Amino acid sequence: MPPSSPREWHKDSYTLTTCPSAITPEVLNSFFATPEIYWAQPLPVSATQSLINNSINFTLLLPPTTPSSSSPAPREAVGYARLITDYTTFAYLTDVYISPVHQGRGLGKWMIRCVSGVLDEMPHLRRSMLVTGDWEVSVPFYEKAMGMRCIGEKLEGEGRLDRGLAVMVRVGRGSGSWV
Secondary structure (H helix, E strand, O other), rough: OOOOOOOOOOOEEEEEEEEEHHHHHHHHHHHOOOOOOOOOOOOOHHHHHHHOOOOOOEEEOOOOOOOOOOOOOEEEEEEEEEEEEEEOOOEEEEEEOOHHHOOOHHHHHHHHHHHHHHOOOOOOOEEEEEEEEEOOHHHHHHHHHHEEOOOOOOEOOOOEEOOOOOOEEOHHHHOOOOO
């Protein structure tokens, strides 16, 4: 069942929120256009809005700024992750991104800990999973940060004979193999 209200976490001056309106299709498409999100390309605005509407969004925001007027300016999104889920037994983590300007501050680890906390609150979750093509950095990161494990062998992918996609999984409390 979808969460009834958005969640928020705070670290230093940053806020991480699950409020869907914290990210616009235009901003998310600007993330998709970066070289860091090598697996995606910008989508039509209506398609991007649909993926926002049908996911648990984790948007990393800068602190609010107060312009000369009395109302604060909109907060700038500098990071993002999303879970595609049935809210009961399965969740797929994708589109994890931190703007390069804000990397190196522990924000990625913190954001993934928050995502893990949401997953841990799903009592019937059997599995969460993700796919990455980055064996050197992302695989060890998700193993350590989330307890993810690779399943199977390195798969051949997209003409790269020596490298493929890492399919990673974490067993949840709803699985018969939960320890």
